[in-house]
Amino acid sequence: MSVGLLFDSTLCIGCGACSAACKEQNDLPLPVEAVTTAYTWTTVQQVQGVNVRRLCMHCLEPTCVSVCPVGALTRTPEGPVVYDSARCIGCRYCIMACPFGVPKYQWDRPVPVVGKCILCADRVGAGLPTACASVCPTGATLFGDRDALVREAGARIERQPGRYVDHVYGLEEAGGTSVLMLSGVPFEQLGLKTDVPRQPLPLLTWRVLSQIPDFAIVAGAFLFGLHWITRRRVEVERFTSDVLPAPIPARSLGSLRTLWRRLLRRRRPE
Amino acid sequence: MWRSARFGLLLAGACLVVVAAAEPEKELRLPPDIVLDTAKDSPGAVVFRHTTHSALIDHKCLTCHPRPFAILRPTRKFRHDDMDAGRSCGICHDGKSASGTTDSSSCQNCHETPETAAPRESARR
Numbered sequence: 001m002s003v004g005l006l007f008d009s010t011l012c013i014g015c016g017a018c019s020a021a022c023k024e025q026n027d028l029p030l031p032v033e034a035v036t037t038a039y040t041w042t043t044v045q046q047v048q049g050v051n052v053r054r055l056c057m058h059c060l061e062p063t064c065v066s067v068c069p070v071g072a073l074t075r076t077p078e079g080p081v082v083y084d085s086a087r088c089i090g091c092r093y094c095i096m097a098c099p100f101g102v103p104k105y106q107w108d109r110p111v112p113v114v115g116k117c118i119l120c121a122d123r124v125g126a127g128l129p130t131a132c133a134s135v136c137p138t139g140a141t142l143f144g145d146r147d148a149l150v151r152e153a154g155a156r157i158e159r160q161p162g163r164y165v166d167h168v169y170g171l172e173e174a175g176g177t178s179v180l181m182l183s184g185v186p187f188e189q190l191g192l193k194t195d196v197p198r199q200p201l202p203l204l205t206w207r208v209l210s211q212i213p214d215f216a217i218v219a220g221a222f223l224f225g226l227h228w229i230t231r232r233r234v235e236v237e238r239f240t241s242d243v244l245p246a247p248i249p250a251r252s253l254g255s256l257r258t259l260w261r262r263l264l265r266r267r268r269p270e
Numbered sequence: 271m272w273r274s275a276r277f278g279l280l281l282a283g284a285c286l287v288v289v290a291a292a293e294p295e296k297e298l299r300l301p302p303d304i305v306l307d308t309a310k311d312s313p314g315a316v317v318f319r320h321t322t323h324s325a326l327i328d329h330k331c332l333t334c335h336p337r338p339f340a341i342l343r344p345t346r347k348f349r350h351d352d353m354d355a356g357r358s359c360g361i362c363h364d365g366k367s368a369s370g371t372t373d374s375s376s377c378q379n380c381h382e383t384p385e386t387a388a389p390r391e392s393a394r395r
Binding site: 016017023139 | 299331336340
């Protein structure tokens with residue numbers, strides 16, 4: 001089972017309870033900032049009169065996980081994409097790779113780590129809803145099984161086609177995300193990226209990377225064969241030739257390598 | 271002709287009603303009333319009601335949460351000493367913005383007596 005959140009921006013009143021609960025659940029310092037930072041993992045922004053939450057989308061195939069060189073970011077089987085600061089080396093590749101610009105860095109710390117929503121992985125693991133969903137007074141943020149939420153989102157659009165844009169944000173974006181969003185205005189107006197590829201982004205590099213072991217073996221065998229043939233040819237030529245290599249002039253004996261080669265050549269059977 | 275116009279009007283009215291019914295007002299599901307711990311010499315139980323406080327702050331939960339009041343693990347212990355020092359409820363209940371602790375005539379604004387006790391909203395969760 002894969003869990004997720006359904007955020008319905010038409011129901012959100014911007015009370016900020018989700019941010020407050022997030023701060024409390026994850027022991028994050030106050031205040032709640034207007035944009036997501038390493039210390040504010042979710043916040044409600046008002047864009048053109050519409051309240052919209054900002055948080056990690058929790059991709060089904062996360063790019064941040066695929067690029068992390070030390071495995072500090074992982075996706076749990078339940079859905080949350082979690083972060084282990086003890087493993088992080090601070091390369092910030094995840095920040096560059098995320099198609100939604102979610103991971104944020106603690107630029108103000110001498111030993112910084114990355115901060116991002118972890119979908120309350122502890123709570124979810126214990127069978128509880130996320131902190132944000134548990135306190136939402138309007139039901140704008142719903143927690144549940146992702147498949148059920150996808151059906152619910154579709155049903156809402158079908159029930160009130162005039163109320164919603166006919167698109168569930170997160171259904172296909174970046175190959176699908178655990179966080180789904182509904183809106184009454186086009187999503188790009190809410191500041192959400194709509195040019196995100198519809199396929200899982202790790203696929204882009206995986207198509208190449210998965211071929212590398214095969215390629216290395218084939219190319220290695222080919223190059224070794226080439227080397228063997230060339231070497232054999234030179235050897236045969238040397239044995240069949242009557243003429244000894246010309247003696248090396250004394251002035252080039254400065255190089256130890258040249259001397260060694262010269263000695264080797266002299267030991268050739270006559 | 272009038273007949274069709276009247277029919278049209280009726281249809282438009284029906285549509286309006288349907289639209290109004292289809293878009294219900296955003297209903298707030300606020301946490302249940304919180305009965306605070308009562309000291310021995312308390313004149314009566316204090317019940318915190320989100321319903322009376324939420325509208326005053328334009329439903330901005332962030333005004334009170336997560337500080338000074340935790341949202342996930344609500345506190346039930348509040349002291350007059352803290353309030354007089356401008357902490358917890360005393361941030362607003364200072365005797366100026368809202369009734370404070372010093373004025374003996376305003377006790378029952380917070381403390382229930384058998385006469386003033388209002389029905390409590392049953393716990394939702």
